[in-house]
Amino acid sequence: MSTTDSSVVVIGGGQAGLATAQVARSLGLDPLVLEAADRTAGSWPHYYDSLTLFSPARRSALPGMAFPGDPDGYPTRDEVIAYLHHYAAHLDADIRTGHRVHQVTAHADGFEIVTSQGAAFTAPLVISATGEFSRPHRPALPGLDDFTGTVLHSSDYRSPHPFAGRRVLIVGGGNSAVQIGIELAGHARVTLATRHPLRFMPQRILGRDIHLWTQRTGLDTATWARPLLTGGKGTPVMDTGTYRAAFASGNPDRRPLFTRLHADQVEWDDGTREKIDVVLLATGYRPTLAHLGALAGLDDQGWPRHRRGISTVQPGLGYVGLEWQRSFASATLRGVGADARYVLTRLRRQTRSLDRTRPAAAER
Ligand code: FAD
Numbered sequence: 001m002s003t004t005d006s007s008v009v010v011i012g013g014g015q016a017g018l019a020t021a022q023v024a025r026s027l028g029l030d031p032l033v034l035e036a037a038d039r040t041a042g043s044w045p046h047y048y049d050s051l052t053l054f055s056p057a058r059r060s061a062l063p064g065m066a067f068p069g070d071p072d073g074y075p076t077r078d079e080v081i082a083y084l085h086h087y088a089a090h091l092d093a094d095i096r097t098g099h100r101v102h103q104v105t106a107h108a109d110g111f112e113i114v115t116s117q118g119a120a121f122t123a124p125l126v127i128s129a130t131g132e133f134s135r136p137h138r139p140a141l142p143g144l145d146d147f148t149g150t151v152l153h154s155s156d157y158r159s160p161h162p163f164a165g166r167r168v169l170i171v172g173g174g175n176s177a178v179q180i181g182i183e184l185a186g187h188a189r190v191t192l193a194t195r196h197p198l199r200f201m202p203q204r205i206l207g208r209d210i211h212l213w214t215q216r217t218g219l220d221t222a223t224w225a226r227p228l229l230t231g232g233k234g235t236p237v238m239d240t241g242t243y244r245a246a247f248a249s250g251n252p253d254r255r256p257l258f259t260r261l262h263a264d265q266v267e268w269d270d271g272t273r274e275k276i277d278v279v280l281l282a283t284g285y286r287p288t289l290a291h292l293g294a295l296a297g298l299d300d301q302g303w304p305r306h307r308r309g310i311s312t313v314q315p316g317l318g319y320v321g322l323e324w325q326r327s328f329a330s331a332t333l334r335g336v337g338a339d340a341r342y343v344l345t346r347l348r349r350q351t352r353s354l355d356r357t358r359p360a361a362a363e364r
Contacts, residue, residue, distance in 0.1 A: 006032035006094070008125040008344070009113050011101045011291065014042020015084060015333055016321030017129035019062045020340040021093040026063075027344055031093045032121060034113070036100035040088040041081045043133050049159045050183055051077040054175060054203075054238045055334060059211040062087055063337035072209070080333070101291045106314055110351075125347050127340070128296075128304075129320045132287040132331065135302075139283050141171065143261035147279060154180060154282040160187045167275060169266055172282030173198050173254070178237045180282060181252040188278075190252035193266075198254055200244055201236040210238065214328065221327045221338060223308070287322065309343040316351050318343040 008024050010017045013035030024031035033040075053060050058071035060080075065087050067075060075083070088095055100116040110124035136153040144151065154176045164187045170177050173194035184190045192198070205213055214220040237243060247254060259267045266276045289296040289304055297305040297313030304311065304319060308326045311317035320340045321331050329335025 004032070004119075004121050006030055006121060006123045008032070008127060009034060009111070009121055009123040010127045010129055011104075011113070012042070012129035012131060012321070013037075013040040013088065013095055013097065014044075014129065014131055014321070015062060016042075016131065016331070016336045016340070017127075018084065018087055018091060018095075019336040020127050020129055020320045020344070021091055021095070022062065022064050022087075023337060023340040024344055025092050027341075027348070029125075029344070029348075032123070033093055033095040034099040034101050034115060034121070035095065035097045038097050039085065040095060040097060041084045043131055044077055044081045044084065046155065047077050048154075048157050048180065049077070051179070053080065053333070055211045055332065056209050059209065059215065060333045062333060063340075065090065067333075104292050104295060104317075106295060106316070110316060124351050125316050125318070125344070127318045127320055127343065127347075128289065128292060130288060130291070132322055133285040134288045135286045136281070137284045137286050138281055139171075141261065142259065143267075144279070146263065147261045147276075148263050149276055150278045152278065152280045154280060155285070157280065160184045163188045163278060166277040168278045168280060169193060169258075169276045170252070170280045170282055171257070172284070173237075174282060174284070175237050177282035178239075178243055180280065182243060182246045185246065185251045192252055192254045193257050194254060195257050198247070199236040200239040203238045203240040211334070220329045221335070223326050292317070309339055310346055310350070316347060318347050 007030040010020045010031055010033045013033045017033050018040060021031040021033050052074045056072050057067040057069050057075050060075060061067040067083055099119060101113055102116040103114045104126055105112050110122060111126045113121045113126065136155045138153060157180055160183050163184055166188045168184055168188045168190045170181050170190060170192045173192055177192055181190050181192050201210060203210055256269050259269055264275055265273045267273050286302045295314045295317055299305060305313050306319055309319045319325060320336055320343055323331040326339055326342060330339050
């Protein structure tokens with residue numbers, strides 16, 4: 001097995017990995033991007049057909065390349081995929097698709113990165129940018145295992161047509177739950193079951209997209225803003241007013257989380273029961289970090305141990321693309337570039353100071 005050296009290996013060639021490579025280049029590093037899939041569009045091709053961005057094009061760009069089209073328009077999923085391909089094609093970086101990283105091991109001088117295809121690489125720095133949207137989270141809801149109807153995760157959802165005329169229960173109250181619920185309501189009877197009431201955030205304030213205001217006020221990238229923006233009760237849903245109107249119409253509707261599921265029924269918290277055909281879990285995702293093994297130091301919930309994207313377990317290891325890694329904008333198109341810069345700059349400092357404390361090669 002031959003080994004290739006690089007100054008930083010970026011695992012994952014979605015938006016987070018590509019932005020990291022771009023920033024690494026601008027810092028004078030020599031990035032190598034290893035992407036498992038045969039293309040560099042991350043998870044976007046797997047999201048539902050009607051998905052449009054919640055931020056306008058002018059606030060959805062990765063570092064170094066504007067998002068094309070109407071700057072105030074909200075790009076579609078397919079426009080994001082096209083943008084990411086174009087971005088990768090213009091990146092001055094070594095990008096290798098079809099390379100799934102199988103194992104990363106730490107040595108005195110850095111890391112060895114081995115792919116499932118048997119290729120090996122070494123680097124003093126590793127950034128894991130494998131997304132946190134790869135492993136659908138399916139919570140253990142009472143009675144779910146015995147439910148005889150269809151159970152899906154929002155990651156399985158593509159379009160409303162297969163659900164025509166069915167009774168659908170969506171679990172969750174975030175952006176995906178609301179968008180899918182409203183789309184489905186044109187074809188089916190839909191209820192969102194949520195722990196907390198839905199929270200809507202106006203998409204536009206004083207005629208301008210909210211992202212303009214969150215960026216101008218610094219809220220978008222402020223590390224301390226989490227409690228302010230989520231109130232500890234989930235991420236608010238951006239709404240131009242159409243979502244609220246849709247819920248006001250009664251289909252979809254929202255109810256508190258049910259007591260339990262029975263065979264083909266849901267039992268609501270007031271004790272009433274109702275027949276349900278489909279349970280759709282819009283309950284989020286967890287990252288897949290098996291390739292890092294013990295280096296990630298996963299906590300009980302499956303999240304890697306880190307501080308603002310810098311591993312607190314392994315020097316030289318960082319993350320880009322984790323939700324709320326540093327701020328509201330982390331894990332979004334507009335936010336990953338700043339996080340990548342933060343992480344790479346600090347990791348470089350960290351490894352330089354480690355170099356100073358290491359005995360010289362001759363002394364070892
Ligand atoms: P991913 O897109 O998941 O890319 C990770 C890449 O890593 C993949 O290509 C994968 O193949 C690769 N990989 C994984 N494991 C390995 C391995 N072991 N070795 C090599 N490669 C590996 N963000 C916005 O900015 N605006 C939006 O409007 C928006 N809407 C969203 C709607 C939905 C339904 C969801 C789920 C997310 C949305 N996001 C949005 C959030 C985020 O921008 C996307 O989820 C985005 O895909 C995350 O990019 P990423 O690069 O971090 O991860």
